[in-house]
Amino acid sequence: MSDVFSSVVPVVDPTSNLVVVYWDLYPGAIARDADPDFYVEVARSVDATWTRLNPTNPVNGVCQYVDDDEELKGCKWQVLFRIVMDLNSVETASDPVGMYEAGLRQERLLLAELERRAYVGLNSSGVHGYFLHKKDFGTACSCVDPDLDTPGIPNCPDCFGTGLEGGYYLKVESAARLLEPGTFSRKETGMLGVEASDDIALEALCHPRVFPDDVWVSRDSGKMYRIGNQTQISAAFRDMPILLQMKATLLDPSDIMYTFDLSDYGIPLADNDQILLTEDDEEIT
Ligand SMILES: [Zn+2]
Numbered sequence: 001m002s003d004v005f006s007s008v009v010p011v012v013d014p015t016s017n018l019v020v021v022y023w024d025l026y027p028g029a030i031a032r033d034a035d036p037d038f039y040v041e042v043a044r045s046v047d048a049t050w051t052r053l054n055p056t057n058p059v060n061g062v063c064q065y066v067d068d069d070e071e072l073k074g075c076k077w078q079v080l081f082r083i084v085m086d087l088n089s090v091e092t093a094s095d096p097v098g099m100y101e102a103g104l105r106q107e108r109l110l111l112a113e114l115e116r117r118a119y120v121g122l123n124s125s126g127v128h129g130y131f132l133h134k135k136d137f138g139t140a141c142s143c144v145d146p147d148l149d150t151p152g153i154p155n156c157p158d159c160f161g162t163g164l165e166g167g168y169y170l171k172v173e174s175a176a177r178l179l180e181p182g183t184f185s186r187k188e189t190g191m192l193g194v195e196a197s198d199d200i201a202l203e204a205l206c207h208p209r210v211f212p213d214d215v216w217v218s219r220d221s222g223k224m225y226r227i228g229n230q231t232q233i234s235a236a237f238r239d240m241p242i243l244l245q246m247k248a249t250l251l252d253p254s255d256i257m258y259t260f261d262l263s264d265y266g267i268p269l270a271d272n273d274q275i276l277l278t279e280d281d282e283e284i285t
Contacts, residue, residue, distance in 0.1 A: 004029045005094035010081045011207045012099070012112055013172075014119040019067040019076050020172075022208050023083045023094065025136065032164065033140040036087040040065045042072070042079040046096055050082065058086065061138060062169050064208060077108060111237045118235060118242050119175075119205060126175040131208065132168040132215040132260065139165040155256045168215065168260065176216060177203040183245055202227070202248045203234055206241045215257055216248065224251040224258060 008023045021040055030036060037058035041050040053072070059065050072079070080096040099108070141159035143152050152163030160167035183201035202216055202225060210216075214227045228247035235243035251257055 004085060004092050005083060007209075008081060008083050008094045008097045009207065009209070010076075010097060010099050012076065012115075013066070014112075014116040016066075019072055019099075020207070021065045021067070021081055021083070023063045024209070025063070025085075027136065030085075030087060030137055032137050034087055034137050035060070035139060036085045036137075038063070038065070039084040039086065040067070041082050041084055041093075043082075043096065044079060046080065052084075061135075062133075064172075077105065107238070111240055111242075114235075114237050115205070115242055122175040122177065122203075122205065126177040126203075128173070128175050128219040130170060130217050130219065130262070131172070131174050131204075131210055132170055132217065132257075133208075133211065134168055134213045134215075135162055135164040135166065137164070141165050141167075157256065157259055160256050160260065170262075172208055173219075174204050174208070174216075179203055179245065183247075199228065199247050199249050200225070201245045203243055203245045206233075206244050210244070210246060215251070215260075217262065222258075222262075224255070225249060226251055226257075 004025055006024045006026045006029075008021065010019055010021045012018070013020050023038075037060050039055070039058055040053045042053060043050045053067055053069060054065065077099055080098050082096045083094045085092045085094075140146075141152055141156060141163055143156040143159060144150060144163045150163070152159045152161050154161040158167075159165055162168070179201040181200055204210065204216075210227055212227055212229045216225045216227065217223070225248040228249060230247040232245050233241045233243070234245045235241075
């Protein structure tokens, strides 16, 4: 990838069958208060002319694009994708990436089917919810002192301690399995032996990619879990991961994240008293 883009991942969403492209920037690749526009481009080959899928409606503030153009449906396996970042009228393109790069057609179809089954399995035996992705760049929050370059006030209701307005953006809906503590066997061993841990693990699809400090919110209970650093692949096809297990911690009822407004998504603001009192999320039957 280029100096700016750490990854560009085009995938087929198992529910809608639409192409979704996710990308990430290297930490520090652009200023935290930069506000770039992103365009998604496709081409038949590296040397061919690139066609911009969203010439008049650039992606702004997020790093994902859903293509609802019927035309792409038939040729998604054959085209290359790239992302062009427009920052103050200077354009930077990512390296071109194909869908399931270098895979054979049979393998691609098999992988798509395995992903679809994993998705169906999660939706039937997991808990419905959403991932919130912590912003890496955007407009600085008013709580940030420009002279001190502080990351923000921890309990700021506008940026949730991130220093960036809004703090998080909503990623796609994603069911998850809540796994028992001990999923991650590597425990800290100190002078007093093995330390007990309240951490659990969440199992979810690999796309969209989830990062440490992202938050998963249960649609039914409103409980929020912060994703930790430890992850492990729990299902894969060849070297393509399908399901990922991530260490996660239930946020304390006093956490400012519970004021994050999810009403647009049918999730009421959590009732703080209920978060610790209610039973664990019911598995969907
Ligand atoms: Zn703030």
